[in-house]
Amino acid sequence: MAHSFCIDITPEEKRQLLEIARQSIVEGLKNGAALEIDSSQSRGNLDKILASFVTLTQKGELRGCMGSLQASEALAQSVANTAYNAAVRDPRFPKLTAEELPDTDIEISILSPMEPLSATSQIDLLNQLKPGIDGLLIEDGHHRATFLPQVWNKLDRPQDFFRQLLLKAGLPPNHWSDNIRVSRYQTLSFDEYGSLDT
Numbered sequence: 001m002a003h004s005f006c007i008d009i010t011p012e013e014k015r016q017l018l019e020i021a022r023q024s025i026v027e028g029l030k031n032g033a034a035l036e037i038d039s040s041q042s043r044g045n046l047d048k049i050l051a052s053f054v055t056l057t058q059k060g061e062l063r064g065c066m067g068s069l070q071a072s073e074a075l076a077q078s079v080a081n082t083a084y085n086a087a088v089r090d091p092r093f094p095k096l097t098a099e100e101l102p103d104t105d106i107e108i109s110i111l112s113p114m115e116p117l118s119a120t121s122q123i124d125l126l127n128q129l130k131p132g133i134d135g136l137l138i139e140d141g142h143h144r145a146t147f148l149p150q151v152w153n154k155l156d157r158p159q160d161f162f163r164q165l166l167l168k169a170g171l172p173p174n175h176w177s178d179n180i181r182v183s184r185y186q187t188l189s190f191d192e193y194g195s196l197d198t
Contacts, residue, residue: 007110007188009045014108014190016046020076021054021083021106022192029098034084042076050075051111053148053187054083056096056104063104064090069111069137069146069185079108107191109148111135114183122176126158134184136162138169140177145169149187 024035039047052075053067066085068078083106087096096104114137119125129136137146145168147161155161163173 007045007050007112009110009188013045017076017079017108018106018190018192021079021108022101024080024083025087025096025101025104025106026098028084028088029096029101035080037074037076037080039074039077042074046076047074049073050078052078052082053109053111054079054086055107055109055148055150056086057107058100058103058105063100064093064096065148066090067109067111069114071111071113075110105192107150107189109150109187109189112186114185117182117184119182122159122162122174125182126162129158129161129184131156131158131161133186135187136165137183137185138165138171138180139182140169140171140175140180143169143171148189150189 020035020037027033027035049071051068051071053065055062056064064086066089067082071078073081117125117128119128132152133149135147135149138144145165147155147165147168151164152161155164166173166175
């Protein structure tokens with residue numbers, strides 16, 4: 001698992017967020033909308049304005065992943081929204097069904113603030129990356145894509161990580177321009193079957 005930025009989230013808060021994610025998917029499949037969180041019941045880190053991603057897998061294979069890169073709402077509501085979106089709005093996959101849900105694992109990633117990177121070339125950028133730690137966002141005109149730090153598990157060389165991200169954004173793998181913007185971030189990630197105590 002990737003190293004994370006420093007956020008003092010408790011095991012109980014992790015359990016609550018995972019429960020919110022699953023409840024939001026159940027609610028969304030029934031009613032067509034994410035679970036609405038009662039703000040009076042979300043305290044501590046759950047009430048902090050933080051961005052999140054939710055990744056759904058089945059037997060270790062990706063089944064959906066959606067999130068927000070910019071923090072704009074309380075973490076509990078962010079997780080509820082991104083879990084629902086991962087289940088029904090990821091354009092790479094058909095909408096999740098209720099029958100699939102028992103075989104679907106949920107992972108939550110809480111994002112640090114974005115850190116813009118200044119680089120003059122691909123090589124310059126690659127030398128700044130921290131494999132296994134950095135998530136990356138690239139933007140160039142209408143092209144935009146991100147990889148969470150977990151993607152390093154499959155693409156462990158910086159050049160492979162970045163070039164696959166360019167392809168995801170619809171750009172050629174050797175692309176570089178004066179207009180490209182690159183930002184990095186870290187995540188705190190946890191799932192239903194890993195240890196919640198760290």
